[in-house]
Amino acid sequence: xxxxxxxxxxxxxxxxxxxxxxxxxxxxxxxxxxxxxxxxxxxxxxxxxxxxxxxxxxxxxxxxxxxxxxxxxxxxxxxxxxxxxxxxxxxxxxxxxxxxxxxxxxxxxxxxxxxxxxxxxxxxxxxxxxxxxxxxxxxxxxxxxxxxxxxxxxxxxxxxxxxxxxxxxxxxxxxxxxxxxxxxxxxxxxxxxxxxxxxxxxxxxxxxxxxxxxxxxxxxxxxxxxxxxxxxxxxxxxxxxxxxxxxxxxxxxxxx
Amino acid sequence: xxxxxxxxxxxxxxxxxxxxxxxxxxxxxxxxxxxxxxxxxxxxxxxxxxxxxxxxxxxxxxxxxxxxxxxxxxxxxxxxxxxxxxxxxxxxxxxxxxxxxxxxxxxxxxxxxxxxxxxxxxxxxxxxxxxxxxxxxxxxxxxxxxxxxxxxxxxxxxxxxxxxxxxxxxxxxxxxxxxxxxxxxxxxxxxxxxxxxxxxxxxxxxxxxxxxxxxxxxxxxxxxxxxxxxxxxxxxxxxxxxxxxxxxxxxxxxxxxxxxxxxxxxxxxxxxxxxxxxxxxxxxxxxxxxxxxxxxxxxxxxxxxxxxxxxxxxxxxxxxxxxxxxxxxxxxxxxxxxxxxxxxxxxxxxxxxxxxxxxxxxxxxxxxxxxxxxxxxxxxxxxxxxxxxxxxxxxxxxxxxxxxxxxxxxx
Numbered sequence: 178x179x180x181x182x183x184x185x186x187x188x189x190x191x192x193x194x195x196x197x198x199x200x201x202x203x204x205x206x207x208x209x210x211x212x213x214x215x216x217x218x219x220x221x222x223x224x225x226x227x228x229x230x231x232x233x234x235x236x237x238x239x240x241x242x243x244x245x246x247x248x249x250x251x252x253x254x255x256x257x258x259x260x261x262x263x264x265x266x267x268x269x270x271x272x273x274x275x276x277x278x279x280x281x282x283x284x285x286x287x288x289x290x291x292x293x294x295x296x297x298x299x300x301x302x303x304x305x306x307x308x309x310x311x312x313x314x315x316x317x318x319x320x321x322x323x324x325x326x327x328x329x330x331x332x333x334x335x336x337x338x339x340x341x342x343x344x345x346x347x348x349x350x351x352x353x354x355x356x357x358x359x360x361x362x363x364x365x366x367x368x369x370x371x372x373x374x375x376x377x378x379x380x381x382x383x384x385x386x387x388x389x390x391x392x393x394x395x396x397x398x399x400x401x402x403x404x405x406x407x408x409x410x411x412x413x414x415x416x417x418x419x420x421x422x423x424x425x426x427x428x429x430x431x432x433x
Numbered sequence: 434x435x436x437x438x439x440x441x442x443x444x445x446x447x448x449x450x451x452x453x454x455x456x457x458x459x460x461x462x463x464x465x466x467x468x469x470x471x472x473x474x475x476x477x478x479x480x481x482x483x484x485x486x487x488x489x490x491x492x493x494x495x496x497x498x499x500x501x502x503x504x505x506x507x508x509x510x511x512x513x514x515x516x517x518x519x520x521x522x523x524x525x526x527x528x529x530x531x532x533x534x535x536x537x538x539x540x541x542x543x544x545x546x547x548x549x550x551x552x553x554x555x556x557x558x559x560x561x562x563x564x565x566x567x568x569x570x571x572x573x574x575x576x577x578x579x580x581x582x583x584x585x586x587x588x589x590x591x592x593x594x595x596x597x598x599x600x601x602x603x604x605x606x607x608x609x610x611x612x613x614x615x616x617x618x619x620x621x622x623x624x625x626x627x628x629x630x631x632x633x634x635x636x637x638x639x640x641x642x643x644x645x646x647x648x649x650x651x652x653x654x655x656x657x658x659x660x661x662x663x664x665x666x667x668x669x670x671x672x673x674x675x676x677x678x679x680x681x682x683x684x685x686x687x688x689x690x691x692x693x694x695x696x697x698x699x700x701x702x703x704x705x706x707x708x709x710x711x712x713x714x715x716x717x718x719x720x721x722x723x724x725x726x727x728x729x730x731x732x733x734x735x736x737x738x739x740x741x742x743x744x745x746x747x748x749x750x751x752x753x754x755x756x757x758x759x760x761x762x763x764x765x766x767x768x769x770x771x772x773x774x775x776x777x778x779x780x781x782x783x784x785x786x787x788x789x790x791x792x793x794x795x796x797x798x799x800x801x802x803x804x805x806x807x808x809x810x811x812x813x814x815x816x817x818x819x820x821x822x823x824x825x826x827x828x829x830x831x832x833x834x835x836x837x838x839x840x841x842x843x844x
Contacts, residue, residue: 241736262740270738280733284751284829293747294737339733346737 273343333364494626516577524585622700646715722757
């Protein structure tokens with residue numbers, strides 16, 4: 178994993194994720210990623226769209242090694258991904274992830290969900306982490322629920338807790354894997370607003386979503402993936418009004 | 434619709450049609466006759482002398498007379514610790530509901546304990562000093578429960594977290610008291626017996642088979658082929674062999690395999706066999722719990738940077754064990770009852786002691802009395818395990834918390 182590309186990425190501080198020719202086969206032989214390249218700069222919001230089964234989720238899950246890949250290279254925040262466990266843990270500390278199904282820990286209170294990782298992994302004092310956690314919960318608008326269990330919250334509230342939980346680790350980059358797909362329609366907006374706010378504060382974000390409005394308003398670039406490949410990368414205005422590729426046009430017709 | 438009175442409900446449920454009435458009358462008649470018969474036998478015909486004369490034997494076997502004070506001391510400590518734990522559990526508030534010092538069940542249980550302490554020693558015809566000791570121990574336990582309930586809220590937080598450690602310490606202390614050592618005269622395991630031996634064997638096996646079972650369950654789901662196949666082989670081999678054959682194997686083969694003197698005492702060999710046996714079943718219970726935890730939980734924990742072992746300890750296992758708890762406790766109860774097999778390999782557990790008593794010419798033909806007492810003793814132990822597990826389940830289940838808060842919110 179010492180291609181000239183990765184060392185170049187390590188030298189440049191503004192590149193947060195550099196994926197190069199990533200190829201992945203599932204154990205059943207399915208070719209999920211077919212040479213995907215993507216470069217995400219600091220402070221950018223990259224929205225990845227595409228039909229289901231196109232490999233979008235699989236692709237961003239390779240960034241923090243939740244999925245492995247067979248060929249190509251990925252450099253996250255200057256650290257080339259390798260199979261070394263310590264390397265993977267180091268990268269995961271810097272990369273926050275928000276899941277479609279929230280994946281809050283149901284046996285812990287909201288506050289404990291937030292403080293668990295910073296106390297265990299970053300070894301920070303509990304009182305200090307709790308103070309920060311309460312501030313974060315206030316930012317996402319649910320500090321009154323800090324002592325409740327996730328099962329007592331609505332879907333939208335749970336997803337906002339999940340975002341706060343990731344932020345509590347003070348990540349350098351945030352990955353969102355279809356964060357609003359499992360939500361009731363009336364709760365989508367509250368989650369998108371939190372994400373928008375986060376983008377405004379300069380967080381580097383990679384978002385897999387079907388929310389066109391969010392992509393138009395927040396994205397720096399939109400990436401269209403289909404059949405395990407990147408079809409088109411363009412600024413949102415251009416992507417939505419004047420897509421260059423036939424596959425993009427077809428996709429926009431389908432969701433439009 | 435107004436709630437029907439209990440009399441109306443009884444009528445509706447038992448005497449709705451002529452056929453229902455007939456079945457109800459027959460069933461109730463049969464049950465009453467059986468109960469009356471049992472009562473008549475227990476009070477008029479049964480000769481309880483066999484129990485009265487052998488009560489010490491049933492309790493502790495042939496533990497030397499001059500060392501029995503150690504067991505009394507241990508019983509006293511256990512009673513005090515139980516009382517204190519019980520009181521503190523009631524006194525400390527829980528996240529989901531306010532503390533209630535004296536729920537109705539606790540009052541009932543205390544009354545029952547006091548009644549037993551008054552009646553049982555007399556029924557067993559213990560000597561007055563022994564009766565006095567039992568009264569004292571029961572009084573100490575209830576007093577400790579009352580005191581801990583009163584002063585519990587004033588215990589500061591750091592000490593609260595350390596207090597549960599008192600139990601493992603007490604367990605080790607108990608082992609020293611029973612076994613000897615640290616200046617106490619050693620009492621070899623061959624002199625332990627009765628309920629004492631049953632409780633030692635089962636508690637030892639329960640305490641050790643649980644962590645062993647968790648490791649085996651994790652091993653069975655591991656990505657490392659060697660670990661996975663090792664665990665599968667272990668679990669399937671143990672589950673494929675009857676316990677009694679393993680016990681015989683442990684008694685006979687271990688002596689040949691290990692050089693002379695190294696093989697542990699027979700009592701401990703049996704305890705290890707029980708542990709190894711139960712661990713395979715606990716592993717399967719825990720595996721079902723692990724399967725119930727969604728994959729996303731581990732992924733979320735790992736994506737937050739938790740290393741595998743921390744993700745397992747703090748995120749996956751707490752949820753998995755909660756699911757596996759009822760099945761695991763069921764396994765513990767089975768294990769407790771399986772200790773009776775020890776009598777077949779010549780150990781004097783409760784059943785073994787009972788068999789020696791029944792073989793005594795002085796008590797020939799008193800099998801019914803002995804077996805009834807044995808059944809009641811085992812029922813008490815299993816009921817205690819079951820109660821403990823139900824309480825733990827309620828405590829560990831956040832969904833139960835949700836339900837109670839929702840109910841509070843509606844009220």
